[in-house]
Amino acid sequence: MSAKHFIHDPTHLVNTALLSIPHTNPSVQCDQPNKIIHIKPSSTPSQVSLVSGGGSGHEPSFASFVGPGLLSGCVAGTIFASPSAEQVRRCILHRVDKDKGVLVIVMNYTGDVLNFGMGVEKARAKGINVDMVVVGDDAGVGRKKGGKVGRRGIAGTVLVVKIAGAAAARGASLQEVTRVAQLVADNTVSIGSSLSHVHVPGRREPADDELKAGQVEIGMGIHNEPGSERKSTDLPGLVKTMLSHCLDVADQDRSFSTITETDQVVLLVNNLGGVSPLELAGITNEVVEQLAGTFAIKPVRILAGTFMTSLNGLGFSISLLRVADTGLAGASMLELLDAPAEASGWSAAISSSTWTRRDEMLKSEEQVDEEQVQPSDLRVDYAQAKTTLTTALNRLIEAEPDVTRYDTIVGDGDCGIGLKRGAQALLKMLETEKTTDDLLILVNQIIQVVEVSMDGTSGAIYAIFLNALAHGLRQNAPASPQPVTVEIWANALDSSLKALGNYTPAQPGDRTLMDALCPFVDTLSKTASIEKAAAAAQKGAQGTRGMKASLGRTVYVGGKGFEEVPDPGAHGLAELLLGLSDGLNK
Template sequence: MSAKHFIHDPTHLVNTALLSISHTNPSVQCDIGNKIIYRKNGASQVSIVSGGGSGHEPSFASFVGAGLLSGAVAGTIFASPSAEQVRRCILHRVQKDKGVLVIVMNYTGDVLNFGMAVEKARAQGVEVDMVVVGDDAGVGRARGGKVGRRGIAGTVLVQKIAGALAAMGASLKDVTRIAQLVADNTVSIGSSLSHVHVPGRREAEDDELKEGQVEIGMGIHNEAGSERKSTDLPGLVKTMLSHCLDVADQDRSFSNITDKDEVVLLVNNLGGVSPLELSGITNEVVEQLAGSFKIKPVRILSGTFMTSLNGLGFSISLLRVADTGSVGASMLELLDAPAEASGWPAAISSATWAKRGEVRKIEAQVDEEEVQPSDLRVDYGQAKSMLTTALNRLIEAEPDVTRYDTIVGDGDCGIGLKRGAEAILKMLEKGKDTDDLLIFVNNIIQVVEVSMDGTSGAIYAIFLNALAHGLRQNAPSSPQPVTAGIWAKALESSLKALGKYTPAKPGDRTLMDALYPFVETLSQTESIGKAAAAAQEGSRGTKGMKASLGRTVYVGGEGFQEVPDPGAHGLAELLLGLSNGLKK
C-alpha cells in the first residue's frame, strides 16, 4: 500500500482532476460546484447519465462524450455524489427532451442517491429510467443477500452499448431495455495484491496482504474479497474464470455462458498494474478461456477502464452477446461504435474485428542460413562440453550480475546474459553435430542475435561476427584443427572491429575490462587458463572504478565502489567456465 502522492488534499485532488477533463476534451464542460462533467450542446437524443465516487478514473467523468455518456456526477473519493448533485445534472446539464437513462453501480449509497434524484426528476415531469448494474461474481448469493452483487468494471460495457444506441436515436424504452440486457449478461471478478491508500486518509496496515498473497473478489473501494490465497498468475486466472463460468457453483452461477455463445472479454487495470504486465495477464486469460472453456472471445478489450485509485490488481469481465431485437444494431456493433470520450481506450472498428483470424503463436526460432564451409576443424564433443560448462557457470552467476546491475545500472544485464546462455544451450541440445568451426560459431551467432537484446547483446553479436570473420581470414588452406594461435589472431581482429562501434576501452568500467586482458593474455601465452584468470582480474579491478561510458554514468550511485561492473563480471565467469571445461 503506497501512501506517496503528489496531491494530498483529497478535495483539491478531485476538483482539479475534474477540471482537467475539459482541457483534454473540448466537447465537454465542467460544473465544478456540483462535480458534474457534461456534453456541450449535447445532441437531441436519450441522455445517458452515470457516476459514483471519485477514484475510479477514467470512469465516469472521462467517459462523457459523443457516443457514450451525456453527463457524469462525481462524489468524493469512494463516496457517492449527493442526490442534489445528480438531480441538477439530470434537470440542468443534459438534454432531457428524449428522456434520460441513469446507469449506476449496485452500491447502497449510489442506488439511494441516484434513485432519489431520478424520482425528483420524474416529479418534475422528466422521463427518466434507471438501470442498476451488479456484475461482481466475487460476491455470491449467500453473502450478497438482499443487496445483491456489487457493480464493478462490467458496468462500462453497459454504458458504452447504451451510449452508442442512444446516439443512433433510439427511444428511452429501447435504450433502457438494451442496457438492462447487457447488465443481465455480464459477469466480472477482480483480484488485487494490495489494498489502496486514499490521499489524506490514515489507513490501518494490519490488514495488508502478505508477500505472495492475492485477494480474489476484492471490490473497487477496498472491500474484502471472497478469499485470500498464495498462487501464481495461471492459478489466479483459473480461479477467477471458474467463479465466473462454473455453472456448478450455485452461489456464483450468474451468467450461463457456454462455448456456443459469442463472448466479449474485458481485462481491466485497477490502476497500479503496468501496461506491459496487463498485456501478459490478458494473454493468460485469453489462453485459459480457449484451453479450459473452449471460449474464443469475439471482442477483447484490455486497458484501464475502471480503477480503484492505484490498485495493484485487475478484473475480468465477460459479456454474453445477446440478441438486441429490432433496435437496428447488434451488441457488437454498438460496442465497436466510435466514442469521442477522452477516457474510452478501445478504438478497433467492426470491420477490423471482422478480419481477425486465428492468432498464430510463433516460437522464437533461428533460421538456418547457408554458411560457406571452412578448413578449420574442431572437436565438436569437446567444444560442446566446454561451452556447456561455461554457459552453466554464467547462468549460476546471474543473481550476482543482476544484483550488481541493480546497484549501478538498470538491473537487466544478468537476465539478458542468462537468456542468451539458455538459448545457446537449447541450440546445442537440438543442433546438428559439426566439426566445421565456422559453422559451429555461426550457429552460436544466430542464437545470440535472436535471444539477446540491449547493449550487451549488441556488443556480443558484433564481436562474435567479427570473430567469425577473423577465423575465416586465418584459416589454413587445407582442413586442420584450430589452434590457440588462430584463436588469438581472430580475437585481436575482433577487438579492432568492435572499436569501430564503441569507444569503450579498459578503464571505462565495462565488459572491455575483462575482454581486453583475456585477448591480450591469450595472444601472449596461448593459454586459455591464464587468459581467463586475466579476465577475472580485470573484472575485479572495476570495483571502485567510476564509469565513463554506458548507462552506469547516469544511473549508478555510490554503490559502484562496492561492486564490479556487471558486464565484466558476467564475461569473466563465462571465460572461467570455458577454461574449466577445457580441463575436464
C-alpha cells in the same frame, strides 16, 4: 506531503481531478460546484443522453468516459461515496440534452441506487423522460451473501456504458437504448482480485485488515469491500478460481452466467489501478489461455487496460459479456462496442474490420524460414566444444549473484540476470540442436540464441561481437576442411574487436566489459594460450575496481560503492572466459 499521496486532501483531489478533464477533452465542460462533467451544448446532434457516475476513485470511470459516443454527463461523489440526489437532478435537468430522453446507468451500490434514483424521480416530476438501469455484475458476491441487495456493480458496467452510448449516438430511441443497456447488463459477469487494500487520501485505514504477504483476496469490491475468500496462490491458480466463479454452472450460489463455448464472448481485463501495464499484459495472456484451454472459449473481442480502478488497487478484474442480439437494425453488440468514441478515458480503439480480419490474418501468416548458414571448411570437435561451452556457461550462471550485486551498486541490476538468461538458453540449445563439426554452423547457432535471449546493452554488444566473429572466422577459413587453430581464432577475434569499435567508443579504462575483452584478445594473439588470455581478462576485470566510468549507465547512476566492486559486465565476461579455459583443460 503524504508518504502515500501527492495530494492528501481528498476534497481538493476530487475537484482538481475533475477540472483536469476538459483540458484533455475540449468537447466537455466541468460544473465544479456540483461535480458534474458534461458534453458542451451542441457538441453532438440531439440524441438520447446517457448519465452515469458514483463515488470518485474509480477513474477513468466515469468522468473520463464523457464524450461523443459514450456518456453525455457524469456526476461524481467524494472518494468512494455516492453523489447527492441534488447533483444528479441538476445534471439531468440542466447539463445534458433532454429532448430525446435520458438514460441513467448506475452500479448496484445502495447509496448510488438511492441517490441516482431520487434524482431520476425528481426529473420525472419535472416532465423529463428518464429511465434507469442498475448494473450488478460481480460474481464475487454469491446469492446467499448478496441477499436482497444483489450483486455489486464493477468493471462490467463499462461495457454497458460503451454499448449503450454507441446505440444512443446512432439515433436509437430511449426505449431502445434502455433495452440494449439492460441486455448487456444481464449478460455480463465480472470478478476482481487484489493483493492489498487501498489507502484513501485523508483516511486512516485499519492495519489489522491488511492482507498477509503472498495472500490474494478473491472477489474484492472496488471500495475495499472484502471478497469471498483469501488464499495463497499463483497467477494460474488465481485466474482458474476467478473464471470458475464466473463460468461454473454447477456453483448454485454464484452461477449468474450462462456463457458456453458456443457463445460469442467479449473479455475485459481491467486494471484496478496499481498493476503495471507490463504485468497486466501477462495477466491478460493467462486469462485468454485459460479461457481457451479450460472452457473452450475464444473471445471475439479482448479489451485490456485501465477502465475502472479502485484508486491504486494492486489487483485486476475479469469481465465476460455474452454477445446477444440487440434488435437494432444494422447495429450488433460488437459493432456498438467497436464504434468510435471521443472520450479521454476510452482506450479500446481497434476497429470492427480489424477484429474481423483477425482469424484470416492468423491463417495466412507465413512462417519465416530460418536463414541457411553457408557451410565452411573450419572443423571442430563437437563433443569437446560442447564440454567447453557447458563448463563456461555453468560458471557464468554461478557468477550471476555477484554480477547482479555489482550491477545493483553501479547500474540498474539487470546485467547478471541477462547473462544468466543467455547462458541458460545456450545450454538448452546445446542439448537440443543437431551436432555439427562445422564451426561456422555452431557459431551461428550460438548467435541466434544470444540475439533472442539476451537484451539490453550487454546483449547488443555480445551479438555484434559474435556476428563479427563469424565473419572473421569465415575470412580466415582454410581452402579445404581443417580443424580450427588458435591462430585462426586470434585473427578472427582481433577483426571482430575492431568491428565492435564501429558501434561503441569503449576502450580499456572506461570501466566496461572492454576492460576484460581487450586483454583477452591481445594476450591470445601474443601467446596463443587460452589460459593466459583468460587470466588477463580476469586481471582486467578486477582492475575496474575504483575506476571511474566514462561510458554506460554507471556514468549517471549516483551513489557510492563503485570503488569496491568491479564492472559487472567485465566481471561476467571474465568468468565466462575463465570457464572456457577450464573446459578446454578437462
